[in-house]
Amino acid sequence: MAYTGEEVKHxxxxxxxxxxxxxxxxxxxxxLKGIEYEYIPVNLPKGEQFHPDFMKINPMGTVPALVDGDVVITDSFAIIMYLDEKYPEPPLLPRDLHKRALNYQVASIVSSSIQPHQNLPVIRYIEEKTNAEEKIAWINNAIRKGYAALEKLLVNCSGKYATGxxxxxxxxxxxxxxxxAMIKFKIGVEPYPTLAKCxxxxxxxxxxxxxxxxxxxxAPAPMI
Structure with a gap:
């Protein structure tokens, strides 16, 4: 279902x-929801996230930020849940409580136990305090530890996708x-069959x- 007209007034x-x-x-x-939106780029390496105009939108100086009329949401998890409640088709959470809990767990592992350890400010800080080799070791450890946990969590409940x-x-x-992780850090999912299948x-x-x-x-134009 695509949301247009009365469902999306702006x-x-x-x-x-x-x-x-x-x-x-x-x-x-x-x-997935079929929602049209305007994409406004914020160049993180150039520090545009700290420009006063953007800081008015998100005082944390991070992306993404979603603006829906007078509503501003600045956390990806919160944005996705907002979209799912406002535009309920197709649903992003299953009715089955166990599967719903599994979805929350996967999202939490990625958003709190993997992704923060590979953020640009974090890995820059690690390299400044140690060296490039330690930075790579830090990233690898965080991602592979998270992948191992996700593989164990999903191996017996996945279908074509993560939870069915x-x-x-x-x-x-x-x-x-x-x-x-594949593009930025050359870390694949070959050792994790369930993740690779999904x-x-x-x-x-x-x-x-x-x-x-x-x-x-x-995105920069591809090299020819």
Whole structure:
């Protein structure tokens, strides 16, 4: 179902950066819901997230930020839950309580136990205090530890996707994390069969492929 007309009286604005995995998962949610939105790039390496105009939108100076009329939401998890409640089709959470809890767990592991350890300010700080080798070791440890936990969590409950044969919340967090780690840090999911299977399934869907970082308006042109 695409939300137009009465359901969306004004176009939503998404402030993001093409390589942000948090922004990536929000773009997938918008695509799944069929919601049109305006993409407004915020160049993180250039420090545009700390510009006074953007700090008025998000005092934390992070992306993504969603503006829906007078409503401003600045956390990817909160944005996705807001979208799911305002635009309930297709649902991002299963009715089954166990599967719903699994989706929350996957999202939490990615957003709190993996993704923060690979944020640009964190890895820059690690390198400044130690060296490039220690920085890489830090990133590898955080990501692989999280992947091992996700593999054990999902191995007996996955279907075509993370928690069955329907796309849910867990899939948004999983695909953005896997894709980002592969592109930024050359860390794949080959040692984790369940994660690898899910990732291959995501690549078959346009709502996922259209959201990849390289296809965003602020992504650099490919090298020829």
């Amino acid at each position: 176009k939503l604005k998404l402030y993001s950066y093409w390589r942000s995995s948090c922004g990536h998962r929000v773009r997938i949610a918008l695509n 044969d329907e796309i849910y919340l867990a899939d948004l967090f999983l695909v953005a994390q896997i894709h980002g 990732y291959e399934s995501y690549k078959e869907l346009s709502v996922f492929e259209d959201a990849v970082p390289a296809k965003q308006p602020d």
